[in-house]
Amino acid sequence: MHHLLPLLVALPLLGAALLAACGRLVPRPVAEGAACAVAAGTAVLAVLLLTHSSPPLTEWVGGWEPVAGHSVGIALTGDGPGLGTAALVSVLTLAALAYSWRSFDEPPHGHAGAFPALVLVFQAGMCGFVIAGDLFNAFVWFELMSVVAYALTGHRVEEARAVQGALTFAVVNSLGAYALLMGIALLYARTGELALARIGGALDAHGPPDALVLTGFVLVLTGLLVKAAAVPFHFWLPDAHAVAPTPVCMLLSGVMVELGVLGVWRVYDTVFSGPGGLPATDAERVLTVLGALTAALGALMCWHQRHIKRLLAYSTVAHTGLFLLGIGTLTPEGDDGVALYVVGHAGVKAALFACAGILLDRYGSVDEHVLHGRARPLRGVGAMVVVGALGLAGLPPFGTALGKSVTEEAVGGPLTVLYVLASAVTAAAVLRVAARVFWGLGPAPEDAGAGGGADAYETTGAGEEPETRRPLGRVPDTMTAVPALLLAGALAAGAVPGFGTAVARAMSEATSAGLVHTSVHWTPLGVGLGLLSTVLAVVLAAVAVGRPGLLAVPDWVLPLRRLQSGHVGDYVAWLLVGTALLGALAFPGVLSG
């Protein structure tokens, strides 16, 4: 079975090569149908492998097996979290391809296969990253998926904002990747190993952590946290999400950002958790402080957006913070909860982006104020946005709610309040948009006419180009079916009995070799907190719509908004600040060690 592991990467890559070579010869439906078939095939393969992932599969590529304990080959590891994420990546890729079937303009003659081919390469990069068994390979896949993501973000090269956002995204993420590579080089210098588990063992054999281990830790985490968009590494994310084509947003927010979180979890767990790595208290401090900052700032900025795609992007930032808080507990319960949360979040967030894409293609704008009351005919889409918002808030029995409740109990204490607040505020922002845009509730915003009145530090979302050639007269069925199915999936992740337990079993196999079994189930407290944040979200949204004056932008938010200056140099400076912050937070462990 483990010989099938490389196919997870090879299949999408072959499909992409085929499309790039033959895409121009075949009509568009054939090219896109082939891409969908490849993505679906990879998803089936990932699920098939997932059922055999206990004990974890290992494949040495090209038959370069270790000799006398020494390996020079490339190892692929297929454990529960890795293969589960690969399955999630593949399913979401399929959804994005199906969504783009009718939403995208007819491509220029001779380029029918270009977009699906790029999406397939993106899928291959993400699948490769999750099954990479050594750090350098993880870096290479990390770079592959990043480069394709830059290209996909700037896919509409004719648009001024698209190329600007893609450039910012590319510069910040590449710099993060080079920091990651420097960290890997330092770890190799100390241990002479690249395989994840072996680096950990060699560090432990060397003794307590010192400055080199700390530097390696900080640099590796910098790279991964840039991808995960943790504050203050997050600035690229809203810019990239605001300009990327909708199907790409679904993939970026749904899984790519979460791969950074997965990377942080895996690297800490297998490399730095031993006595030669970083003490648990320091890792907890790093992840908790950054997670709390990320959740708070993400939720705050999310609330103050009127550009719907940016709003959803900041909501992703807030949820990444919640994920980081969860894995920062360093307990199996926290890991299980986050894994479930990520699955539910992927479905909900991708569906919400899909709905925003429908608005963009139908009305040529994603500005909440300009669209006030205009989308009344799209009742079905409005209902889906409301359902998605309830999923974000954590209304039982969504998968997000089950994951959130398990994580909340693992986190405990005052951080539970942050969990409830962050999910409530992000959901309330989406509910506010739904109420205004789809039902025309509340007074019409004063600047609804021309998009004027916004201060210079606000991206409004008016005057965006639809992705179709002309604004849609009627919304195609594929564009509504995809978000509906994604929402159903997110609901099923929490409602189907046994799914949570299956996720927990897959996680425990990877962390404790199956020795520690945790159970994932609904608890009265979890259900209560989920209901609480839902009620809070509804109340906040109702106040915002009914009495906009009460929740207008306070002055102290403006400096925070100015930080998001759109200037790539500022973002690089913040990246360095973040790296220094990481070092400062992790430093006490080296002193005491």
Add this chain to the structure above:
Amino acid sequence: MSEPTHVLPYLVAAWVFLAGCYGLATSRDLVHAVGCLSVCQAATYVLLLAVGYRDGATAPVFSDLAPGSRPVVDPVVQALALTDVVVGATVTALLLALVVQVAKRHGTVDPDELSELRG
């Protein structure tokens, strides 16, 4: 893996990386910024090669060298550096293509004048 005896190459790598970051943060021209990113990447080459260096060793090419007859530098880091070069070429090419497109659409390559995405 012997402990590094020379600190200088490591300091050089850190210096080059930070110099690249400084250039990125203060750049007034996107082509210059892409160049600075390449400088940051050059720091990773220096670091990788410094990690694999051994005193008095030769290149790990065994065509005219009997295995075990004399020390060679670590071939793994050279493979890593080579992979890194390939990755870097891709990224730089894509970035420069994006800069060309920015210049066409915005009529400027000064990041201070690109202010459409804010807040």
